[in-house]
Structure formats: structure tokens, C-alpha cells
Amino acid sequence: MGLNASDPDAGRTEVAAAPAEGVFTTTLDKMVRWARAGSLWPLPFGTACCAIEFMSVVSSHYDLARFGAEVVRFSPRQSDMMIVAGTVVDKQAPILKLIYEQMCAPKWVISMGVCASSGGFYRAYHVMQGIDEVVPVDVYVPGCPPTPEGLIYAILKLQEKIERGDPSHWQVEAERRAADDRSQQLVGS
């Protein structure tokens, strides 16, 4: 291909022609999102029977490894997807919040089952009516308990969300807080 220094399109032609077979161009942002979506490390916050269903999802039959989310960690420091599986009582609420806050960003939360999502049939004096009272939730899964397919669908939804680049709730929160701080400073000055 002939290069002509006077041709304004010369550089562009060069780049378009450059990729060899098996090489793709993309943006760094997109690649990071793709990698994050495909390597979620779940932290199970299991308090009831939903946690049993979660076990079957990560075991061989339903095999969550197919979606890159099988590395279950029991330390919030090492995980980025919290799966709250079960009833969370008011006494447990500050513990849930503490563990969520110990997770490193970026982080996501799946509320598995009706108890975690809305209190379920525990409309009572002791159960939180949805964990979103204390932690931000990205995907809610209905069911009592949800089927393994239900949880897998939720993880696929979360992956879509991550790949699309939708801001996670922690991001929205953090940005809101930063904006609040800025306006506080403006008021102060």
C-alpha cells in the first residue's frame, strides 16, 4: 500500500490496515468492564435456606464456573459480588452493613429470595423489610427460594449491567456524597 505524506487520510488507512489476524481493537474501559463481568468473586451472606440453593448453584450440576463466578470467597476483602441469601433480621443489619463496607470497590449486591428483597412472609417485629434498607442492591431475585436458574439469570443480568457500564449503586452513592461535600465547601466559603 502506497503511503502518501500529503494525503490527510494516510494515517487512518494505515491503522485500519494494521491489525493482523486475531487482533481486535477496543477501548481500555470496555475491556476492563468485560473482564470484571467475567470474573465476579461472590461473597455469600447466607442466613437461611436460600444459601442452600446457592450451594447447588456453585456446585457441579449448575456449575457457576461457566459464568466465571465460581470463586466463592468468605472474606469481604477478596470478593466483589455479595449474594445476600436469606432472612436478615434487624439484629443482623449492622453486621451486613459492616461486611458490605469492608468489600473493596467496585462491588455489587444481589438480593437472593423474597426475604432479602422485601422481608418475604416475615412482616414482623424482627425482620428487615428488604436489605436495601442498609445496603444498595443491584439485582433482586424473586422466589422462596429462587431456583438455581433464577440466581444464574440474576448473575447474567448483573454481568450485562457491568458490561454496559451502568454505574453501580456504590458509585452513585459515592458521587452523590462527593457532590454534597463540594456544595458544603461552597457554602462554607
Next chain:
Amino acid sequence: MAEFVSENLRRNFGDAIERVSDDRGDLTVWVTRSRVHDLLAHCKRDPELDFCFCMDVTAVDYLSLGGVPRFAVVYHLYSLKTGKRVRVKAGVPEDDPVVDTAVDVWRSTDWFEREVYDMFGIRFEGHPNMKRILCHRDFQGHPLRKDYPADLRWKLLRPDDLLDEISGEEMQRIRSRVSHPISE
């Protein structure tokens, strides 16, 4: 069926026994509140009765039945030797909800009595640690009372101390056994 149990209790406690019912073999003995501790101790120590096992301590709120006294504390006893059971009930008035503890008779009643205190607000005199067991420290009221709104919740902002029953010394011993790298 369990006649010897009711006869034994009547013989030993006389007027303190308010009522006895034997409904299809389920023996229930109502006893005056002031004598309930004596009666429980007797049930355990009398060789004929030998109720070595206190299966449960609970309570009933008779508010909607217009009950006077309002509450009853209920003990379920079982004898491994004779295979007999007895239910001991003692009426507790609303304005003075106190009963003597049975922890010195069966140590297993420790948590049962705390649960009754938590749920009904009935205090057990002489209990070594009379505090809530299920609800958290910022909870107010007693949820199994009939006049407690079923869905009234109390939020807890900071984790409750779940290990406060363990003495400092015991905690030290437990900590020294933990060998996870994070704990060091």
C-alpha cells in the same frame, strides 16, 4: 395415667395447687406464683417424681381472653425414669410480672427464662443474667405480648455484642486458640 404425679403434688403442696387438669393424659398443674420454685424443686428432687428434664419454659398472654392474672409462666417437665410429663403453670399479674428463677434447679432454664423475659417482659428473680436473648439491645417492648403491634420494628445501628456472656478469662482462652492469620 399420671395420677401418682397429681396426688404427690397435692399431698405436698395442698392449697398452693390452684387447679389440676388431666386432659387425655396431659397433666397440667396450676400453682400459686409464690410456691412455683418450691414445686419445681420438689418435682426434680422427689424420687417418686424424678422430673430430671425441664424441656421448656414459656409463657402465655391471656389479654384477649380477659385473663386475670394476665400472664402465665409455663414449665414442661419430663421424667426419663417414669416417662411421665407434667405441665406446671403459674399465673403472673401484669403490674408485678416477676417469678422466682428455676436456674438453681435446672441450669437449662437459663436461656428459656431469658427468652420469656425478652418476649413477654416477665422477670425471673435470682436469674444470673436477666437480659434479652433474641431481640437486640435497642429493642423496646416485648413482642409476644398481645398488645404489641405485630410489625413494630426497632432499628439497630451498631452490632450488638453477641459474646458478652463469655467472661473475660474465657474469651482470652478462646482467642489464644484461634490461629487464623487475620486474627494475629
